[in-house]
Amino acid sequence: MTTDYLERGLHEFEHGNFKTAKEHFTQIIDKADDSDDISETLKRRAVCWHELGHYNDAIDDANRIIKLDPKSTSGYAICGNALTKLGKFEDALNVFRLGLKIDSNDPDIKNGLKGMQMDIMEGFEKNSKEGTYDAVKMSSQEPYPGDYELEILEREIMCKWGLNEFPALDLTIPDTQKAMREYQNAIQLKKAGNDKHALEKLRMALRYDPADFTLRGEIASLLHEMGEHREAFQHVQCIPGDFRLPKYWKIGGKILSALELPVHAEAWLRSGSKADKTDVEMPLLFQNIRVKRLYGPLTEGTKVNVVFTQYGRSIQAAEDIKHGDACFRDKAAVLAQTLDTIHVPACNHCAKCLMRAEDYFGKDVLARDAELRKIVHRHWPVRPTIECKGCGTQTIYCSTECRDESWSMYHQVLCTSVNPAVEQLHAVAAQYKTLARDNRCWKGLWNASYSPFVLAKIWASVICLAHNLATQEGRQMPTAADWTMAKSPFRKFIAYGSTSVIGVIPKMVQIMQEVFDNAHLPAHFRYKITNKEFDGRYYQASCNVQAFSDPAPPFSIFMRNMARDGKRDVVMPYTRAEPEDALFAGMFPLHACLNHSCDNNVEVLDGHPGVSVKARRQIKKGEELCTTYINTRMPRKERRAWLYRGYNFWCQCPRCKYEGDGPDKCTECGKVAKDDGRDKYPGCGKCHLAWYCSTGCQKAAWKKGHKRICKKC
Numbered sequence: 001m002t003t004d005y006l007e008r009g010l011h012e013f014e015h016g017n018f019k020t021a022k023e024h025f026t027q028i029i030d031k032a033d034d035s036d037d038i039s040e041t042l043k044r045r046a047v048c049w050h051e052l053g054h055y056n057d058a059i060d061d062a063n064r065i066i067k068l069d070p071k072s073t074s075g076y077a078i079c080g081n082a083l084t085k086l087g088k089f090e091d092a093l094n095v096f097r098l099g100l101k102i103d104s105n106d107p108d109i110k111n112g113l114k115g116m117q118m119d120i121m122e123g124f125e126k127n128s129k130e131g132t133y134d135a136v137k138m139s140s141q142e143p144y145p146g147d148y149e150l151e152i153l154e155r156e157i158m159c160k161w162g163l164n165e166f167p168a169l170d171l172t173i174p175d176t177q178k179a180m181r182e183y184q185n186a187i188q189l190k191k192a193g194n195d196k197h198a199l200e201k202l203r204m205a206l207r208y209d210p211a212d213f214t215l216r217g218e219i220a221s222l223l224h225e226m227g228e229h230r231e232a233f234q235h236v237q238c239i240p241g242d243f244r245l246p247k248y249w250k251i252g253g254k255i256l257s258a259l260e261l262p263v264h265a266e267a268w269l270r271s272g273s274k275a276d277k278t279d280v281e282m283p284l285l286f287q288n289i290r291v292k293r294l295y296g297p298l299t300e301g302t303k304v305n306v307v308f309t310q311y312g313r314s315i316q317a318a319e320d321i322k323h324g325d326a327c328f329r330d331k332a333a334v335l336a337q338t339l340d341t342i343h344v345p346a347c348n349h350c351a352k353c354l355m356r357a358e359d360y361f362g363k364d365v366l367a368r369d370a371e372l373r374k375i376v377h378r379h380w381p382v383r384p385t386i387e388c389k390g391c392g393t394q395t396i397y398c399s400t401e402c403r404d405e406s407w408s409m410y411h412q413v414l415c416t417s418v419n420p421a422v423e424q425l426h427a428v429a430a431q432y433k434t435l436a437r438d439n440r441c442w443k444g445l446w447n448a449s450y451s452p453f454v455l456a457k458i459w460a461s462v463i464c465l466a467h468n469l470a471t472q473e474g475r476q477m478p479t480a481a482d483w484t485m486a487k488s489p490f491r492k493f494i495a496y497g498s499t500s501v502i503g504v505i506p507k508m509v510q511i512m513q514e515v516f517d518n519a520h521l522p523a524h525f526r527y528k529i530t531n532k533e534f535d536g537r538y539y540q541a542s543c544n545v546q547a548f549s550d551p552a553p554p555f556s557i558f559m560r561n562m563a564r565d566g567k568r569d570v571v572m573p574y575t576r577a578e579p580e581d582a583l584f585a586g587m588f589p590l591h592a593c594l595n596h597s598c599d600n601n602v603e604v605l606d607g608h609p610g611v612s613v614k615a616r617r618q619i620k621k622g623e624e625l626c627t628t629y630i631n632t633r634m635p636r637k638e639r640r641a642w643l644y645r646g647y648n649f650w651c652q653c654p655r656c657k658y659e660g661d662g663p664d665k666c667t668e669c670g671k672v673a674k675d676d677g678r679d680k681y682p683g684c685g686k687c688h689l690a691w692y693c694s695t696g697c698q699k700a701a702w703k704k705g706h707k708r709i710c711k712k713c
């Protein structure tokens with residue numbers, strides 16, 4: 001019977017009738033028992049699924065093939081190809097890499113990789129009309145949580161400074177003609193750069209016509225330029241709201257910003273932007289005021305500022321920074337150990353590695369060798385392991401401070417002793433090791449490389465903060481305002497994702513929803529996660545997580561200590577293997593403002609706690625700090641394709657501007673080689689990364705910027 005199905009299946013398969021072939025193969029697979037070898041049939045059925053466009057089913061079969069025969073590369077090739085078709089290029093790449101570990105020359109995997117690059121490129125070519133995306137338009141001007149309280153404080157200051165009063169004015173007999181004459185004189189004087197006399201003339205004009213709003217606006221503008229902000233504001237606020245032209249809202253916003261009254265400044269610019277939707281300066285000013293007030297406290301004592309540019313928030317050098325200097329450090333808003341290193345002991349709150357000597361050398365080895373044991377105990381740093389009072393060894397810390405802080409910030413919602421539903425997340429983490437062998441795309445459950453605990457900690461932090469805010473006010477349940485306020489720290493993280501993940505990982509969505517809304521949780525901790533919010537948080541994490549680990553794990557300290565020990569030869573034979581790092585994924589509010597450049601001037605290093613951003617070269621005051629999001633060794637076309645896919649932007653960095661895509665097109669003028677009768681253009685003799693149709697183009701490109709990025713220079 002089985003032979004029958006096989007023969008018929010193969011016949012249909014060879015004739016390209018994949019639907020019928022798949023049905024025959026399914027008969028064999030469904031009827032097989034444990035002793036039957038169905039790998040070949042699974043492979044053929046997986047190809048049928050692939051040809052029929054059922055890529056998820058092809059992945060399922062590929063995973064079964066890998067389980068049955070972990071040494072075979074076919075499962076990896078099939079899985080990688082299907083992931084490619086689903087557009088999950090990073091996952092596909094990871095799967096192909098696993099296959100290459102088994103056979104680095106496997107032709108199917110090599111073809112799969114080529115196919116994947118071609119698919120990426122195809123998407124790139126299709127979209128290669130470079131979109132100009134406008135970060136300002138995408139950014140909200142909604143009032144920020146807590147603005148109401150700040151507004152009251154600012155209003156008190158404004159009253160104290162007399163900003164709401166009318167400016168002193170020596171009135172005279174109204175005469176609009178005289179007013180006009182003085183105004184025109186003022187314009188001439190202003191043009192000639194004589195601001196002081198221009199101001200006198202404007203004041204004079206106002207005495208003749210105190211109801212002229214244009215005069216008020218001009219005086220306000222001039223006084224603001226001269227640094228007389230308080231009086232400037234008195235004039236502009238004399239213009240009643242209904243008569244305020246957009247330019248007056250703008251000048252009012254600028255003055256209030258100079259007076260360091262950001263909430264009022266934002267309110268004026270918000271009104272101005274509504275009144276004139278074509279003005280590009282006001283929304284930009286608005287966002288710059290906002291980033292200044294939100295990020296000012298984070299950049300205090302660092303060498304950087306956060307500013308708002310066409311690419312959204314970005315980090316700028318506040319002073320000259322030397323090559324090798326630390327520009328800033330950042331502490332994670334949330335962090336979680338990556339699933340593939342979850343077995344390495346580390347502090348759940350600050351990421352400090354807690355690996356003990358027994359974990360590295362093995363208990364037996366240390367028990368057997370007394371001399372080794374003595375030396376190891378002398379040099380291995382002692383790091384206490386503090387268990388959670390509720391869930392015990394499930395959650396460990398490096399100190400009681402970390403334990404207590406974690407409890408009050410989020411763990412009281414995530415501790416399985418309080419919330420048994422969290423066991424589901426731990427189960428997911430525990431299963432990951434086996435799944436990781438197959439692929440990292442975990443159908444239904446998870447399809448990203450960071451940990452779902454990152455998401456869980458975001459919601460848990462929001463819940464705890466909302467609860468704390470309510471308790472401070474003597475309330476049991478958080479109000480809508482408490483929730484908004486509690487969510488505000490996470491508004492700092494941009495979210496970009498073009499498709500919903502709800503259908504891709506429905507089981508994880510369900511687990512998260514249960515974790516935060518179940519009968520075991522006290523009512524004030526319960527929170528309903530909508531599908532929309534799940535997507536938003538998922539992409540927030542995807543766009544911003546940074547991998548990091550303890551910069552001084554116990555093993556490296558031990559090795560440093562050992563280097564000075566005369567008996568190091570006793571230990572050396574046991575220390576050949578590097579221990580695994582406890583790798584963490586974190587969301588860092590300041591670091592998340594770093595934009596990308598393929599010619600990055602900073603690099604992100606492990607710091608304690610968190611990350612440290614270091615200059616890779618000299619950075620001048622005012623220059624933007626850029627890290628890299630991708631492997632910058634890829635050629636330009638691939639780099640841009642990866643960035644477009646992953647982050648939705650076309651890189652315009654100097655390398656992307658002054659490197660080319662190949663000898664078929666002039667890098668400088670874009671002329672196509674075949675159009676002018678030539679097959680290929682010669683490349684830059686120094687870096688071989690740019691191609692020119694003429695020496696004129698080569699010289700022009702060199703002058704404009706190729707010189708800066710040319711490797712041999």
Ligand SMILES: C[S@@+](CC[C@H](N)C(=O)[O-])C[C@H]1O[C@@H](n2cnc3c(N)ncnc32)[C@H](O)[C@@H]1O
Binds near residue numbers: 496592648
């Ligand atoms: C981690 S965030 C960097 C900070 C971001 N500008 C913000 O306002 O939050 C990554 C996002 O910044 C933008 N971005 C980063 N580097 C860029 C670049 N070189 N060109 C254009 N947009 C960039 C993209 O929208 C990307 O998805």
